[in-house]
Amino acid sequence: MTDKLHWEDFRPGDVAIYGPRHVTREEIIAFAAEFDPQPMHLDEAAGAASLMGGLAGSGWHSCSLLMRMIADGFILNSASMGSPGMDEVRWLKPLRPGINVRIRSTVLETRASKSRPDTGFIKMTFEMIDDTDAPVTTMISTLMMGRRSPGAAP
Amino acid sequence: MTDKLHWEDFRPGDVAIYGPRHVTREEIIAFAAEFDPQPMHLDEAAGAASLMGGLAGSGWHSCSLLMRMIADGFILNSASMGSPGMDEVRWLKPLRPGINVRIRSTVLETRASKSRPDTGFIKMTFEMIDDTDAPVTTMISTLMMGRRSPGAAP
Secondary structure, rough: OOOOHHHHHHOOOOOOEEEEEEEOOHHHHHOOOOOOHHHHHHHHHHEEEEEEOOEEEEEHHHHHHHHHHHHHHHHHOOOEEEEEEEEEEEEEEOOOOOOEEEEEEEEEEEEOOOOOEEEEEEEEEHHHHOOOOEEEEEEEEEEEEEEEOOOOOO | OOOOOOOHHHOOOOOEEEEEEEEEEHHHHHHHHHOOOOOOHHHHHHHHHHOOOOOOOOOOHHHHHHHHHHHHHHHHEOOEEEEEEEEEEOOOOOEEEOOOEEEEEEEEEEEEOOOOOOEEEEEEEEEEOOOOOOOEEEEEEEEEEEEOOOOOOO
C-alpha cells in the first residue's frame, strides 16, 4: 500500500488537526470507574469540592481519547511501528463533560534510524484542545515510522 | 480522617510495591478496541508480525492499569489533590496477556508549595514490573498532596 503515510511524509513544522470528538459524562465516569476511581472523576459534588471545580475526566482518559483520535486521524493509515514513550504529559485543564475536543499535532523534528535503515523517528507534539482552542492535555511523542525508501538520503 | 496519608508521610527513598494484577487477553483487546485500535493490540498474528513480537497491550492501557493500581494502593487513602502531569513515560516491554504486574513506587523528592501552605509536591517514579521484575512501563510523576500541618516547617 504505497498510499500509506511514511516517515518521508512528515516535515518539521507540519501542523494537522484531528477530531472533533464530543466528551460525555457517561464515558468520563465509566473510564474512571475502571481505571482511576478518584472521587473528582466520578461525582459532580466531589469534583466541585476539589481543585478541579467540577466533574473532570481522568488525565489518563484524556490521553486515551487523544490516542484514539490520532489513531483514526493518521496512525492507522501510516507505516507506524509504535512509540517508545511520551515526554512532558501535561494535564492543563479539566476534561469536562459536554465539551468537544480536537487534536493539534505539530512535527518538531525527524531523523532516520542509524541502526534500522527501514525506520525513521518523528518527534511531535500532540495537543488536545477544547471548544475555545485552549489546551486540555499536551504531550511530546516520538513515533517510529517505516520509511518509503529504506536507507535513502532523507 | 487523620489516618490518611499526607505529604509529610512521603520521604525521599521510600519504596513501595502495589499489586499484583493479572493481565488478560480480553482486557487488552477491549481497551485497544476503544482507545488504540492498532492491529498489534487487537490480534495475535498482527502482533507477531510487528516489533512487539506478539499480542501486546496499548501503552496507554499500561498507564491506565498503573493508575488503577496506585489508586487502590495508596492514592484513594491519601490527601492527594491530583497531578499536573507525567514525565518520561517509557514503554519498555510489551504488555503481554497472562502476565502478572506490580507497581514499584520510589519517592525522589518532596517540597512544600510556596503559594499554597496546605499543599506539598511529591516527585516519584512509578514502575510497572512483570513476573521477572523487568520494567514494562515507567514514568516520573509529581503528585500534589495535602499537608497534615499546613505551613509548618517540613
